[in-house]
Amino acid sequence: MRVIGPDEPLPAGRLQRIAVTGPPGAGKTTLARDLCHRMELPFIEFESFYHAPGWTVRPTWQEDVLKFIEGPEWAIEWQGEEVREQMTARTQVLVWLDHPRLFAVVRTIVRTVRRRFGGGTPIAGGNVEGPLWTFFTDPGHIVRESWRRHPVMRARVRRVIEENRHPDLVIVRLRGQRQVDAWLNGPFARGLAAARP
Template sequence: MRVQGPHDPLPGGRPRRIAVTGPPGAGKTTLARDLSDRMGLPFVEFESFYHAPEWTVRPTWQEDVLRYLERPEWAIEWQGEEVREQMTSRLHVLVWLDHPRLFAVARTIARTVKRRFGRGTPIAGGNVEGPLRTFFTDPGHIVKVSWQRHPVMRARVLRVVAEDRHPGLVIVRLRGQRQVDAWLRGPFSRSLAAARP
């Protein structure tokens, strides 16, 4: 396993299975979709497997995710504790958006406001996030969840690194949008260029 930064070259050329992780608001879905477009990989938003209307859970979500992971190529967000190990075992590259906590929370607030005014991406299952004013009354408000899950997601990635059970896995750690942009312009773009015939 290799843990590398925004300027380190990607080994092995174009990855065929890639996931993006980070806390809510880090930009996982946006980046995973962007990577899939650039690489021509299938992409399915993880929450579309999980969420049904009224914030209920789809009963077949685990089977559906595992079926998707059986494909030879894909991009996805690194989520779902019950399927995370199977996903990790299939990965070539895990992009870790290890943004500062306040940065991720600020992005979550901005995203919530955009969604409330109809300028954001619809949420899976037709669900709607609560307005910012419910922050004080809703214990599961997405802004609170972003703050709470930041250290949790970091610990999960660090556990994968410490256990070192996936020797072929490359983890790209990116902190802040400047590092994301630098990685996309540099190592990622070079890996795509090297893979072209």
Template sequence: MLDADAPALPRRVLVAGLSGAGKTTLARRLAGVLDVPHTEIDALHHGPGWVPRPQFLDDVRALAGSEAWVTEWQYRSARPLLAARADLLVWLDQPYPLVLARLVRRTVRRRVRREVLWNGNVEGPLHHLFTDPEHVVRYQWVHRHKYRRDLVPWARREHPDLPVVRLTGDRDVERWVADLAGLASGAGRGR
């Protein structure tokens, strides 16, 4: 579903969705299509040992103040700063079983491969799913209804001029990105 007020070629884009919905993947793709930088907000937030970086909000303010960017819509303290400057909010509202399966696969892959994430961090042991209330899979499960219930009302209340594009499946995503890429390539030819 495309908001009628969405800019044809946005310059500052937020990508929202549950953990595992594909926010970062889509954000990277959009950055390439729009020829703007992508900043992974988790890299700004997580310091060594998963401790939040004290300069996180200063970094978010600097990001929000720049002319063009794509980033993920995460962290309650960062959302208002980013939304105030965003041209578009893209909501990945994928079917929950798909998002859960993607998150579990990603979490297991990262743990087994000991993939280094932000600032030297790696996924914790898999059994932490049962003991850590902040484990990403538990967090996703607990918050799985939040976006459907709160995202659009929040955006309309706090930033009524911020267009929201809701993509409900992979076909929606592919169609929308292809349309955006077509517009961007046409705009590039006209320069």
């Protein structure tokens, strides 16, 4: 296993299976979508496996995720505690969006406000996030979750590193949007170009 930064080269060969991790607001979905676009793959948001209408949980979500990651090529958010180990075992490159905590929380607030001013933009399962003021009444509000889950996600990645059960896994640690952009336009772009015929 290797942990590398935004300027270090990726392993030689075709990039086929990439997972993106970080707390809410880190930009997991945005980056996974961008990776799929660059890799010329269809994008499926992880939460579309999980959420049904009314914020209920789809009963087959675990089976559906496991079936998806058996495919040869994908980029997806590294989520779902029940399937995380199987996903890690299939992942070639884990992109760790290890942004500062306040950075992720502010981005979550901005995203929530944009969705609300966009007329309640539907997300996975056709659900709509509650208004920002419910931060004060809803203990599971996404802004609170971003703050709470920041150290949790960091601990999960560190556990993968410490346990070292996936020797071929490469973890790319990125802190801040500048590093994300530098990695996308540098090592990722070069790795993609080198693997193309």
